[in-house]
Amino acid sequence: MSKTNQSPKTVHADERIRLNVIGMTCTNCSAGVERVLNRDKGVEKASVSFANKRAMVSFDSTKTDIDTLIKRIQRAGFDAIVDDEFHREEMEAAQKASLQKLQNRLIISALLSAPMLLGMIFQMLGSNAGWVNFVHTPWVQLLLTTPVQFWIGSRFYKGAYTSLKNRSPNMDVLVALGTTAAFLYSFYNGFLGGNPHHLYFESSAVIITLILLGNFFEERAKSRTGAAIKELMELQAKTAIRIDEEGNESEITIEEVVIGDLLLVHPGKNIPVDGVVVKGHSTIDESMLTGESIPVEKGGESEVFSGTINQSGIITLRATKLGHESTLARIIKMVEEAQGSQAPIQKIADRVSAIFFPTVVTIALLTLVITWFITHDSAKAIMHSVAVLVIACPCALGLATPTAIMVGTGLGARNGILIKNGEALERVSKTNALILDKTGTITEGQPEVTDFIALNTTSEQEALTILTALERNSEHPLGKAIYRYGSAQCDSLPEVSNFN
Structure with a gap:
């Protein structure tokens, strides 16, 4: 068995594992691998998909282990690699x-x-x-x-x-x-x-x-x-800025972060891991999680999630969930x-x-x-x-x-729709009523000005021009919506100085 098939010590046999199966050519192959895995006394349930060449195995770690499962697949005439962050690049290159x-x-x-x-x-x-x-x-x-x-x-x-x-x-x-x-x-x-x-x-x-x-x-x-799935993975930050006990800042890889670390996040950067804000105040774009275009205010003890975007202020957070435990990782897994x-x-x-x-x-x-x-x-x-x-x-x-x-499910994920499983997708065909409660689900996903009415002013155009100029450099979604509307209505905008 090659080294690539050896599961690293950091992979936990927590009674559920994903394996990339190599060599399957049709659905009967996947059915054969599934039967081979289910014959193992330690396997509670094994499901093999030919469509994505993966095996999902639930097993009793006291009766069998990952290497035994891989050897069973190899004896059946195929090969397998553990589907985790350690082998993902290797598997993509092989595919x-x-x-x-x-x-x-x-x-x-x-x-x-x-x-x-x-x-x-x-x-x-x-x-x-x-x-x-x-x-x-x-x-x-x-x-x-x-x-x-x-x-x-x-x-x-x-x-x-x-x-x-x-x-x-x-x-x-x-x-x-x-x-x-x-x-x-x-x-x-x-x-x-x-x-x-x-x-x-x-x-x-x-x-x-x-x-x-x-x-x-x-x-x-x-x-x-x-x-x-790759697009979802790209939302994960590759590095983070850690603050040590003496207040020194250093850039580290995301794999080096441990629970309890204090991490500094600048405006415009992705939140590297799930955590809690311990210092600073900002607005966070959580649209990739909730579909809501309006950023969420975050301050002391507010919870933040990996993959979301820090928009306006510098914050310090304490890491609470890492790797496969993070919210984004769970979405990818689902x-x-x-x-x-x-x-x-x-x-x-x-x-x-x-x-x-x-x-x-x-x-x-x-x-x-x-x-x-x-x-x-x-x-x-x-x-x-x-x-x-x-x-x-x-x-x-x-x-x-x-x-x-x-x-x-792939197209759904790309468009912000997360489908739980195949059964849910099949049952949608029998749906006769659909209830939506999220902004962005059936709207554009961003605010848009529909009408402008100026009160207590002699010139509506002058009021719109001033308002648009003030919002020119705004990072807030509502400010951006006002600027888009006004810039389309105004021929020129005055320069703004001493803005606070």
Whole structure:
């Protein structure tokens, strides 16, 4: 087991852990990993999401531990890394490299498959061009198809082997069976005495290319959805200014902060950790938590939260919650858990997916027998059977719901809507009444002047001009709203001096 998989001493086995699972290719893989984890006597509940490649495990730390769980996943043919701040960058780099590798192989597969596909199309259109006949030569098609089938398509063979070993056959088995049958039948016809006009090399190559294309779009969509969580993480301050017992100030990393530290926060800076104000007075923008655009007044013993923004004054706070205990960290955790949660309808899809493979294989065998019985054409019978295998892929069946949950919760988080889990998202469809109590939920999220009436003055324009000039440098949301309104109404503004 690599060092990256070792859980550091600072990770607490508090009977609940998140693991990034590496190597899953479909929902049957995630179901297999889930079964392997749930077989552990110390595991109370394990839920594995293929959509975000994570396992949520609740376990009794007196009966099992994190390393044991990771070893179980490895024996099943996959790998796992603890999903925490220590491994997050490493995991993101691995996911980025995996997506790039998939993209490169997709491009190579497309370049090798395109000549055969275009040759087939032009031949069907009646073309007798030299290049069309050339790409239909058996040895040319063999050279083009072999790397696609056995190098680029090796992921399907590996996935098929793993799924069969875990007794949970998946779509990889169908793809491997179908494309291999088409390849071997074409090889027989082209080189071992069969009909050289019945070559289906391009079918296996194009099928693998199209499935890779679907996998690439799927992985890219999931990586973009993960940006919602990254945006939340970016609200966390990376450093803080600590005040020691002698009153000296020093800049430290956020990991060095301990509970009880006194931290100095300047205007315009993010609150680094949850804490209590012990000195100073300011207004804090808490819109990322509450949706309220109006800043909140904070003074002595007021509670402040990490990720919120100090707007107007210098404050000193005492740290009370750090790391995964902070309010922002709990929000991030809730979004991650919601993305991996299962909606009730997903359980139906999972049950159908579980019986899909034997059903498809049975239909393919029946197709083979019935077609041969009717036509007495073995070539046609084999190709019809292969067609059943390769097009009957349960990917969409098992992936549609978890992907929808992942994308929905991710977009919601990006727009300030936190969804508790998949069940809550599904129940929203049955909602017939919606009660809103937060400013910013159905409004613009910031104050806006709608009307201006000047009292006890002879010139309304003059009053608006003076008021707008006074609010020119205001940091308060109401002051900014007045300035936006006035600057649109006034041609020029006078200079303000001695403002206090």
